[in-house]
Amino acid sequence: MDIRRALKLAGLEPVHLGLKAREHLFHTGDRILRMYLVLEGRLTMVRTLESGQELVVQRAGPGEFLAEASLFADRYHCDAICETDIACEVYDKRDLFTALGERDVSIAILEAYSRSIRILRSQIELRNIKRADDRVLAYLTLLPADEDGWRYPSLSWKDVARTLGLSHEAVYRALAALTRGNRIERAENRIRPA
Amino acid sequence: MDIRRALKLAGLEPVHLGLKAREHLFHTGDRILRMYLVLEGRLTMVRTLESGQELVVQRAGPGEFLAEASLFADRYHCDAICETDIACEVYDKRDLFTALGERDVSIAILEAYSRSIRILRSQIELRNIKRADDRVLAYLTLLPADEDGWRYPSLSWKDVARTLGLSHEAVYRALAALTRGNRIERAENRIRPA
DNA sequence: CGTCCGCTTGACTCAGATCAAACTTGGTGG
DNA sequence: CCACCAAGTTTGATCTGAGTCAAGCGGACG
Numbered sequence: 001m002d003i004r005r006a007l008k009l010a011g012l013e014p015v016h017l018g019l020k021a022r023e024h025l026f027h028t029g030d031r032i033l034r035m036y037l038v039l040e041g042r043l044t045m046v047r048t049l050e051s052g053q054e055l056v057v058q059r060a061g062p063g064e065f066l067a068e069a070s071l072f073a074d075r076y077h078c079d080a081i082c083e084t085d086i087a088c089e090v091y092d093k094r095d096l097f098t099a100l101g102e103r104d105v106s107i108a109i110l111e112a113y114s115r116s117i118r119i120l121r122s123q124i125e126l127r128n129i130k131r132a133d134d135r136v137l138a139y140l141t142l143l144p145a146d147e148d149g150w151r152y153p154s155l156s157w158k159d160v161a162r163t164l165g166l167s168h169e170a171v172y173r174a175l176a177a178l179t180r181g182n183r184i185e186r187a188e189n190r191i192r193p194a
Numbered sequence: 195m196d197i198r199r200a201l202k203l204a205g206l207e208p209v210h211l212g213l214k215a216r217e218h219l220f221h222t223g224d225r226i227l228r229m230y231l232v233l234e235g236r237l238t239m240v241r242t243l244e245s246g247q248e249l250v251v252q253r254a255g256p257g258e259f260l261a262e263a264s265l266f267a268d269r270y271h272c273d274a275i276c277e278t279d280i281a282c283e284v285y286d287k288r289d290l291f292t293a294l295g296e297r298d299v300s301i302a303i304l305e306a307y308s309r310s311i312r313i314l315r316s317q318i319e320l321r322n323i324k325r326a327d328d329r330v331l332a333y334l335t336l337l338p339a340d341e342d343g344w345r346y347p348s349l350s351w352k353d354v355a356r357t358l359g360l361s362h363e364a365v366y367r368a369l370a371a372l373t374r375g376n377r378i379e380r381a382e383n384r385i386r387p388a
Numbered sequence: 389c390g391t392c393c394g395c396t397t398g399a400c401t402c403a404g405a406t407c408a409a410a411c412t413t414g415g416t417g418g
Numbered sequence: 419c420c421a422c423c424a425a426g427t428t429t430g431a432t433c434t435g436a437g438t439c440a441a442g443c444g445g446a447c448g
Binding site: 326363367 | 403404405406
Binding site: 130131132166 | 435436437438
């Protein structure tokens with residue numbers, strides 16, 4: 001448990017916390033004020049989609065530090081539920097930042113990592129969408145938009161197909177179907193969800 | 195380009211480097227001695243699978259720091275190919291580590307992030323395997339093994355199904371097929387690729 | 389001018405999703 | 419202690435939608 005020693009060396013004082021199985025460590029929407037290091041037990045991070053479907057975002061066990069999702073976010077976007085009884089250490093987020101050196105190389109790099117993680121997670125979530133047209137639409141919606149909602153894809157559709165885990169034919173057909181169903185508008189090099 | 199300022203403040207001196215489209219920034223197997231910050235242009239990280247299939251692992255553009263995959267690894271496991279002409283800054287990896295404070299909280303947390311990233315990437319790679327039995331087999335192979343090659347899955351097969359993006363029926367059928375084809379051995383609570 | 393590549397659509401196939409039903413196991417509560 | 423319930427496991431039958439093969443179009447580039 002390397003990280004624990006490092007935290008101790010940095011002069012951070014954890015508070016201990018125990019929870020029973022099925023209790024929540026935090027809920028979606030809670031302010032992120034603390035970071036947790038799991039000592040014993042397992043917990044599951046669950047994201048509930050608008051559709052009501054529950055998605056296991058991550059599982060954490062002994063030695064894992066629940067920070068990735070949270071260091072640079074303000075509020076949680078998932079629930080943390082104990083699979084078993086757990087023991088963990090609680091660190092104050094602001095203390096941690098001070099220990100990291102506030103606006104420092106470490107923070108800058110961590111932020112870059114954090115961005116990568118978010119992108120990877122969103123890619124996995126995209127792949128959980130089974131229908132090709134829904135998946136393509138979700139991909140388009142995630143793209144940065146201008147003030148009118150237009151997106152300017154930087155990848156060829158063929159590459160989009162690869163990142164979505166679809167054949168390029170499936171993507172073309174999805175685009176055609178979405179256009180037919182008035183779920184997107186296409187014009188030259190731009191595209192917009194309706 | 196926040197990270198650049200932070201690196202400068204930390205006293206790190208970059209070397210500038212320009213490459214033409216289609217040139218390689220690094221190859222699979224190269225020692226990782228430098229970190230790159232992209233200033234202009236785009237590049238693609240490509241991983242070549244044993245099957246010969248090429249997999250786009252990541253794309254990077256201006257402001258991105260090519261470090262995630264590499265800070266805690268010794269050698270690259272992908273090729274970086276310039277899509278366009280590019281300009282970047284080159285930092286020495288060891289200097290960077292010194293600036294981060296060697297064995298410090300930052301490093302410990304970065305390592306945790308790094309692990310998450312690797313796990314997420316492997317999950318995406320799993321999903322690129324189309325056939326259910328191959329995907330399940332690949333998943334099992336990734337699991338930690340004891341000295342005899344046995345794995346002790348910690349998830350119910352139903353949860354495995356969810357993480358693999360398959361229905362649970364498909365996973366059970368895949369396991370049955372793999373057992374029939376002698377591609378795995380099962381016993382009680384453990385399982386082993388043949 | 390020819391070639392390559394991205395784009396687009398059609399036809400057919402097949403693997404995985406879905407629905408359904410039965411069995412096992414562990415846990416709860418009367 | 420046992421009835422009962424919930425959840426995971428297992429197998430069968432059917433259906434659907436994405437992969438694959440095939441073919442044609444147009445623009446870019448040498």
